Amino acid sequence: MTLYHLPSQVFISTIVLIVLLKTYQSAKLQKMNKPFLFIWLSFWLIVLMSIFNLGKLSQIAQAFGIGRGVDFVIYLSLIALFYFLYSLMVKYKQVQENMTKIVRELAIRDVKNKV
Amino acid sequence: MAGTHKIQNKKTVCVVIAAFNEAAAISQVVKSVLQYAEQVVVVDDASIDTTSVEASKAGATVIKHLFNLGQGAALQTGFTFVNRTWPESIVVTFDADGQFEPSEISQAIKPVISGGYQVVLGSRFLGRATGMPFLRKVLLKMGIVFNWFMSGVHLTDAHNGFRVFSPDSIKQINIRQNRMAHASEIIDQIVSLKLKYIEVPVTVRYFRNRVGQSNVGSLQILRDIVFEKFS
Numbered sequence: 520m521t522l523y524h525l526p527s528q529v530f531i532s533t534i535v536l537i538v539l540l541k542t543y544q545s546a547k548l549q550k551m552n553k554p555f556l557f558i559w560l561s562f563w564l565i566v567l568m569s570i571f572n573l574g575k576l577s578q579i580a581q582a583f584g585i586g587r588g589v590d591f592v593i594y595l596s597l598i599a600l601f602y603f604l605y606s607l608m609v610k611y612k613q614v615q616e617n618m619t620k621i622v623r624e625l626a627i628r629d630v631k632n633k634v
Numbered sequence: 635m636a637g638t639h640k641i642q643n644k645k646t647v648c649v650v651i652a653a654f655n656e657a658a659a660i661s662q663v664v665k666s667v668l669q670y671a672e673q674v675v676v677v678d679d680a681s682i683d684t685t686s687v688e689a690s691k692a693g694a695t696v697i698k699h700l701f702n703l704g705q706g707a708a709l710q711t712g713f714t715f716v717n718r719t720w721p722e723s724i725v726v727t728f729d730a731d732g733q734f735e736p737s738e739i740s741q742a743i744k745p746v747i748s749g750g751y752q753v754v755l756g757s758r759f760l761g762r763a764t765g766m767p768f769l770r771k772v773l774l775k776m777g778i779v780f781n782w783f784m785s786g787v788h789l790t791d792a793h794n795g796f797r798v799f800s801p802d803s804i805k806q807i808n809i810r811q812n813r814m815a816h817a818s819e820i821i822d823q824i825v826s827l828k829l830k831y832i833e834v835p836v837t838v839r840y841f842r843n844r845v846g847q848s849n850v851g852s853l854q855i856l857r858d859i860v861f862e863k864f865s
Contacts, residue, residue, distance in 0.1 A: 619703055619812060623711045626677075626697045630715070 528570050535567045562599075566592075645801065647743060648673040648723040650712030651694070652705045653730035657683040660730050664692035667728060670739040675715060676730070677708040685730075705795075706816025710809040717805055725799045734796050735837040742798050745832050752803040753824050753831035755789065756796030761835030770840070785822050789833060793817045796836045803829050 542559060545551050551559070569576040569588065576588030585591045649671045653660055664674050676689035680702040690696045697715055699708065709727055716723055724746055728734055734756075745751040758766075774793060781792035797820070799807065806827050811819040824831050 615812065616810060619707050622700050622703060623707070623714060626699050626711060627715050627718070630695065630697050 524570075524573070531570050532567065535563050538563055645747065646673060646720050646723040647671040647726060647739070648675060648716050648720055649726045649728050649739070650709060650716065651676045651689075651728050651730045652679060652708030652712065653677065653681065653685050653689065654679040654702065654705075654708075655681045655683050655685060656730040657681070657685045657688050659732040660685050660694075661688045661692040663728070663730055663732055663736070664689055664694045666736040667739065668693050670736055671726065673716075673720060673723070675712050677712045677715075679703060679705070679708045704812035704816075705814060706809045706819070707812040709816065713799075713804055713807065713809070721805075722801045723804075724801060725804045727795055727797045727799075729795045731841075733839050733841075735839075738796070738836050742796065742834055742836065745834065746798050746800045749832070750830065751832050752800040752829040754798035755791070755831060755833045756794045756836035757789070757791035757833045758794060758836060758838040759790045760833060762837045763840070764837070765840035766838070767840065781818055781821060784818065785825050787821055787825055789821070791833070792821060794836065794838070796838075803827070 539560070542551070542556070542563075546556055569592070573588055576591065580586065580588045580591035583591060585594065647670070649667050651660075651663065651667070651674065653676050656663075660676065664676065667674050674694040676686070676694040676696050678686040678689065678696055678698040680699045686696045686698050695715075697711055699711065712727075713725065716725055724743055726739055726743065728736075728739075738756075738761075742754050742756065745754050763771075774791070778789060778792045782788050793814075795817075806829070807820065807823055809816045809819060823829075
């Protein structure tokens with residue numbers, strides 16, 4: 520660890536701690552399901568460990584054939600983002616289908632009631 | 635006079651029309667169609683004009699969506715209503731804008747009544763398409779190729795709203811695509827449900843002052859079909 524990395528390490532650590540605090544508050548109110556909570560916490564703990572051990576992160580990245588640790592994190596983040604977007608679209612479609620069923624049922628019942 | 639052209643058969647013919655802001659045409663369409671069918675169901679997809687009033691005055695049973703869902707959703711609402719109200723009906727889907735020829739209903743339902751077919755699909759390329767813009771023709775032809783690739787079915791007209799369904803087939807069809815991709819979805823379901831189908835010639839009239847489906851809408855259809863296939 521060198522003084523050169525210290526400002527960015529302090530900055531990122533602060534953000535991670537704020538995220539962990541918010542996560543704790545949400546978890547207390549049961550706003551998150553357990554599998555998602557586990558993945559979310561694991562991700563941020565890995566980020567926290569990585570910023571204080573950049574050499575280790577680079578070693579892991581090289582094991583996957585990627586040169587720099589930060590590139591490895593970016594690629595992983597992109598994969599996670601695309602998956603998140605896909606799952607959002609699937610959920611959106613489910614919500615849309617449910618809304619369609621409700622509108623349809625209301626419309627048909629309205630006709631039946633008038634007859 | 636209503637019913638003068640109806641074919642004498644034991645089954646009720648029910649025409650389902652999905653309509654959105656078609657107050658100008660819907661009355662004439664409903665009155666003309668009622669000469670060839672016992673029931674007309676107009677599904678008003680939350681029009682902001684007087685479509686439902688005009689349709690009702692003309693003699694249709696009107697079902698009104700609370701908010702706009704799309705033509706696919708409106709047709710399925712009509713199918714669900716018919717299944718519950720007149721379960722042994724032959725169902726015809728028909729456009730609300732006056733593009734189709736009501737007198738062709740009699741010919742279109744014959745394959746279902748006496749030919750043993752479960753689905754009849756109208757084709758403007760086997761029949762007539764008057765005043766069709768060139769770009770629309772190109773897009774429709776591309777749609778035929780795309781549909782062939784996605785469903786394995788080679789049709790001469792893959793996006794025609796004039797269709798006939800037998801009483802048993804209409805109970806099996808379940809349209810989930812709310813917007814214009816429902817046309818391809820119907821074909822997919824005909825294939826997967828192994829329904830016996832046939833194409834018949836129909837007339838489609840294009841009007842200069844009518845927009846109809848936009849050409850850009852074709853890209854949205856493509857997006858919806860691809861997402862449905864891979865989700």
